[in-house]
Amino acid sequence: MAQKLSAQARRDKAARDLAYAKSPARRAKKADAQARRRKAKASGQNVDGKDFDHKTGKFISVKTNRGNRGKGTKSESGANYRVKRHS
Secondary structure, X not given: OOOOOOHHHHHHHHHHHHHHHOOHHHHHHHHHHHHHXXXXXXXXXXXXXXXXXXXXXXXXXXXHHHOOOOOOOHHHOOOOOOOOOOO
């Protein structure tokens, strides 16, 4: 369900979200997940509908990964996982 925000709040949120998505940590995680996904597909693994989980190091369902295995996302806030650095 989309948030009901004023036009100004929507613009501010978009700017915050973009700044977070472009942070060095997020970019490294994204590059790492993309590389692992390419490698898994090349080795014949079926990763359709799955995300790479940096906590367990495995591909799990999108629903499970983004919901922190049913625990919600607040408890995981600020967690740092080891990620290969890609340039």
